[in-house]
């Protein structure tokens with residue numbers, strides 16, 4: 001895996017590279033939500049991206065950045081959901097193989113989606129060490145190129161293209177809000193903002209039950225020992241090292257949100273905008289509604305990061 005820090009030129013290159021494959025997603029606005037928030041909100045609808053999440057941007061950039069010789073060996077990753085499906089589809093656009101290591105207990109709808117995109121699935125225990133070991137073994141056995149879900153610089157640069165598009169089409173913004181799990185979207189957004197909208201505030205929305213980014217940025221060092229406990233299945237990953245460094249340098253702020261507020265925001269988005277978004281996406285609106293004083297009167301860009309929810313187990317309909 002390349003080890004350099006991506007910069008704004010990498011985000012611009014990613015935008016050009018993925019243009020033939022990724023969708024330019026729409027931006028949604030709602031007077032009702034603006035009134036509730038006391039702010040002017042613009043939602044980047046990445047749940048309408050291919051495979052239903054922004055993850056296709058980074059995966060697609062990584063796959064199409066491979067040289068011809070690397071590409072023949074295929075790609076490998078670990079994922080409990082959206083990144084796996086995104087990498088599988090990206091690999092398919094280039095006609096190459098894709099292996100995805102899936103931890104036991106992953107959301108069934110997401111596993112089915114990875115499979116539908118044509119990946120070869122490999123099960124493993126649900127912890128980061130087991131996931132990485134399984135990927136390393138597959139790299140050795142098949143020669144496939146590892147595409148990490150959030151530390152790979154090609155992935156980070158690709159994720160940055162969502163907010164680049166948002167700024168270009170609906171900016172300027174006072175603040176941009178994105179969810180944070182491992183920090184691929186957050187780091188890519190920080191880099192995109194530094195180039196396209198310097199001075200724009202970056203706020204990360206993180207579940208109380210997986211608040212390693214909030215803790216790490218407050219402490220000035222990466223603190224990632226925790227057992228995630230959140231309905232936001234896309235945000236259970238641990239903050240990557242490179243991601244931490246980029247977010248710290250960017251002065252990103254974090255708002256932690258409890259699951260009840262996230263589920264309420266998800267229900268609100270479904271009801272008002274008629275958009276099917278998942279908890280890991282709705283948390284960004286929940287963060288704005290949780291801290292009205294922090295956003296009042298501002299122009300706020302929000303990434304609705306994905307829509308892959310199990311519609312047989314809606315969080316307001318069970319328990």
Ligand SMILES: Cc1ncc(COP(=O)(O)O)c(C=O)c1O
Pocket residue numbers: 053055081082083149150179180181182183184185186233234235237278280281305306307
């Ligand atoms: C819908 C959704 N939102 C946000 C994230 C968080 O992305 P990252 O791990 O790059 O922080 C994920 C990651 O899986 C996701 O699937």
